[in-house]
Structure formats: C-alpha cells, structure tokens
Amino acid sequence: MKAAxxxxxxxxxxxxxxxxxxxxxxxxxxxxxxxxLSRVTRSRAAGAHYSSSGGYPFVAGVDGTGRLEDGRxxxxxxxxxxxxAMAERSLARASQCIVLPDDLDxxxxxxIxxxxxxxxxxxxxxxxxxxxxxxxxxxxxxxxxxxxxxxARHLGAGKIIATGRNPISLAALKQAGADVTISLIQDDDAxxxxxxxxxxxxxxAQGVDVVLDYLWGASTRALLIAAAxxxxxxxxxxxxxxxxxxxxxxxxxxxxxxxxxxxxxxxGIGSVPLPRLLHAVKEVLHAALxxxxxxxxxxxxxxxxxxxxxxxxxPVRTVFTLDA
Numbered sequence: 001m002k003a004a005x006x007x008x009x010x011x012x013x014x015x016x017x018x019x020x021x022x023x024x025x026x027x028x029x030x031x032x033x034x035x036x037l038s039r040v041t042r043s044r045a046a047g048a049h050y051s052s053s054g055g056y057p058f059v060a061g062v063d064g065t066g067r068l069e070d071g072r073x074x075x076x077x078x079x080x081x082x083x084x085a086m087a088e089r090s091l092a093r094a095s096q097c098i099v100l101p102d103d104l105d106x107x108x109x110x111x112i113x114x115x116x117x118x119x120x121x122x123x124x125x126x127x128x129x130x131x132x133x134x135x136x137x138x139x140x141x142x143x144x145x146x147x148x149x150x151x152a153r154h155l156g157a158g159k160i161i162a163t164g165r166n167p168i169s170l171a172a173l174k175q176a177g178a179d180v181t182i183s184l185i186q187d188d189d190a191x192x193x194x195x196x197x198x199x200x201x202x203x204x205a206q207g208v209d210v211v212l213d214y215l216w217g218a219s220t221r222a223l224l225i226a227a228a229x230x231x232x233x234x235x236x237x238x239x240x241x242x243x244x245x246x247x248x249x250x251x252x253x254x255x256x257x258x259x260x261x262x263x264x265x266x267x268g269i270g271s272v273p274l275p276r277l278l279h280a281v282k283e284v285l286h287a288a289l290x291x292x293x294x295x296x297x298x299x300x301x302x303x304x305x306x307x308x309x310x311x312x313x314x315p316v317r318t319v320f321t322l323d324a
Contacts, residue, residue: 003087004060004305004320006045013045013060013086015305021083021091028068028097030076034110034299035064035085037308037318039243040269061085061320063113065106073100075109075285077278086302088322095275098282103289111297111317112147116284117277119148119212122240122267123155124283125276127210131156134207137178138223139214139245141169143295143317146176148212151284153177154291161203163219169315176292184219200226207232211239217247224252228260241266 001020004013023029035041045060063077064085076085076092083091100109119137123129135152139145141164152160153176162178164170170181180203186195196219204227211227213220220241227237239262256262269277287293295317300308302320311318 001088002302002322004084004302005057006060007057009056010046012309013305015303018057018059018087020089021080024080024091026094027080027091028074028076028094030064030066030068030074030090030092030097032064032066032085032087032090032322033073033106034066034319034321035061035302036110036114037320038062038114040114041086042309055081058082059084059087059090061087061090063110064090065100065110066090068097073106074098075100075113075281077113077281078274086305086320096278098278098285101286101288104285107297107299107319107321108288108294109285110319111143111295112284112288112293113281115142115144115295115317116147116151116288116293117281118144118214118242118267119151120155120284121272121277121280122212122242123152123210125272125280126240126265126267127212127238129155129157129210132158133209134159134161136161136163136203136208136211136223137214138163138211138219139243140164140173140178140181141166142214142245144243145214146173146295147284147293148214149173149176149178150291150293151287152212154287154293161208163223196222197226197229201230204230204237205232207235208237211237213239213241214243215246216241216244216250218250219246221250221252224256224262227262228256231260231262234261236261236263238263239265242268 003018005016006013061084074097079090140162161180162173163182
C-alpha cells in the first residue's frame with residue numbers, strides 16, 4: 001500500500017510503499033479517507049514528541065478518518081505501530097475508534113478532532129469548568145485556539161477573553177464568540193513584559209476562572225504575573241497549559257504562586273487518560289455542527305506529501321486524503 005513512511009530520525013516521511021496491516025483481535029482494519037497534518041504528527045515523525053516510540057520504519061499520522069470493513073465511517077486515534085493514519089489502510093484498537101455523525105464529512109472531522117479535543121479536555125477534564133465562568137484563551141488565533149473560543153462558548157462560558165498577535169484573526173474571534181480580545185504585540189520586547197502585564201491586569205481584576213494556554217513563553221510569564229498581582233484576593237485561577245508555540249521555558253518568580261490562588265496544570269497525552277481524551281474527541285465531533293466548529297482546511301492528496309509537509313506556519317490546516 002502507499003503511505004507516508006518515516007525511515008529514519010531527522011528526515012521527513014516520504015510517499016512510498018509499506019506493507020499493509022493484517023487483522024488482529026480487538027482491532028479494526030480501516031480504509032483511510034483523511035488524516036490531518038497536526039503538530040503532534042510532525043513532532044512524532046521527527047522523534048521529538050514525548051510520546052514518540054522510536055522504532056523505524058513506521059507510517060506517520062496519529063489519527064484520521066475512514067471506513068471499517070462493515071462500511072461504518074469512523075474517526076480513529078493512535079494506530080497500532082508501525083502503522084499510522086497516513087496510509088491507504090491502517091490498524092487501530094476497536095476502543096480507539098469513534099463512529100462519525102452522519103452530518104460530518106471525513107475531512108472536517110479529521111481537521112478538528114485533535115485541536116478541538118485540546119480545549120474540550122482541558123476545560124472538562126482538567127479545569128472542571130462550570131458554565132458561567134470566565135475563560136481566558138492565550139494564543140487563540142491558531143487552529144486550536146479558534147476552536148477553543150467556540151467550544152468555551154458552546155459549553156456555557158460567561159465571558160471569553162482571547163489573546164493573539166494577528167489583528168485580523170483577533171477581530172474574527174469576536175464573531176466566533178470572544179467578548180474581549182488582547183493583542184500580544186507588546187510581547188515583542190522580551191526584556192520588558194510590563195506592557196503586556198498591564199494589558200492583562202484589568203481583566204484579572206474583574207476575575208478570570210480558567211486560563212487555557214497554547215503559547216507558554218514570554219506572554220504566559222506576563223499573564224501569570226498579572227494574575228498574581230491583580231486577581232481578587234483568594235480568587236482561584238485554574239491555569240491549564242496545552243501548547244508551547246511561544247517557547248519551551250519560562251522563568252517564573254516563586255512569589256507568583258505564593259501570593260495567589262493559581263493552580264498550574266497541563267492537559268494532553270499523559271495528563272488525561274486516553275479513554276477520557278477519546279470521550280472529549282467524541283463530544284467535539286458531535287458538537288461540530290451545533291457549535292459551528294470549523295477551521296480553514298485544505299484537502300491534499302497524500303501523493304503530494306513532499307510538497308506540503310514542511311508548511312508549518314500556514315493558517316490553513318492540511319488534511320491528506322486517500323481514495324478509501
């Protein structure tokens with residue numbers, strides 16, 4: 001079969017032949033329709049993700065959509081190694097396959113599953129979000145952040161504050177459900193985050209219950225300092241770290257935690273049990289149409305893998321398609 005084959009560390013996958021999977025007990029063979037090019041997929045293919053297995057060769061792709069042998073359309077996650085989602089056929093545990101709603105197409109489902117799950121799981125599994133609470137989404141202009149705004153609104157957030165750098169995208173977030181937007185442009189001077197902390201201050205003074213952080217780095221440091229200084233005394237702030245696009249490390253004064261009721265936690269593979277992550281995906285897929293969960297998507301034939309794999313900063317989510 002044709003597949004996106006990773007042959008060695010440090011090299012991108014190539015469109016090549018790979019042996020087709022065979023049936024296993026408690027597994028499903030899947031004729032793949034679509035598989036998204038996510039950050040997790042790229043990171044695993046490079047051997048850089050904390051959940052990478054390290055065995056070569058293997059097929060790239062952590063999740064996708066397709067059909068079972070009985071014709072049911074499914075979303076599947078975590079194919080059994082060495083098989084991945086970016087192939088004509090894949091293999092996944094039956095417990096890791098979710099039947100798709102009839103009104104959701106394969107490409108859209110593949111595009112929104114992981115980015116939608118990131119905020120749904122963070123809110124419901126980690127932050128234990130309660131309808132009516134105020135949610136601040138740091139880094140809301142990316143695919144995951146855009147969906148996070150719509151998901152927070154769908155789950156009943158009383159107020160949504162969204163941050164980002166792109167002014168056009170920030171303006172669009174108000175139509176998606178954000179009540180307030182904050183530009184992160186002040187973050188350009190890494191030696192002085194006072195400007196950004198000042199921008200956050202009045203919002204924390206009014207009370208923020210949950211922070212979803214897709215960035216880490218300098219903007220998160222400024223955000224946490226503002227939360228510690230300006231939140232009402234004793235106001236709990238549940239801070240959920242999801243992504244690190246803005247940097248892998250921050251230097252945080254210990255007083256930020258001593259002088260506030262901030263709870264730091266992460267959300268992702270490892271911090272949330274896999275069955276609960278899959279439950280979050282199922283909820284996202286079934287809420288897709290009612291909640292208007294959509295992101296700009298480009299459906300690309302898998303044969304054109306080499307032309308699109310390296311497009312890291314594209315605002316459009318690449319979904320590789322196959323003739324299933």
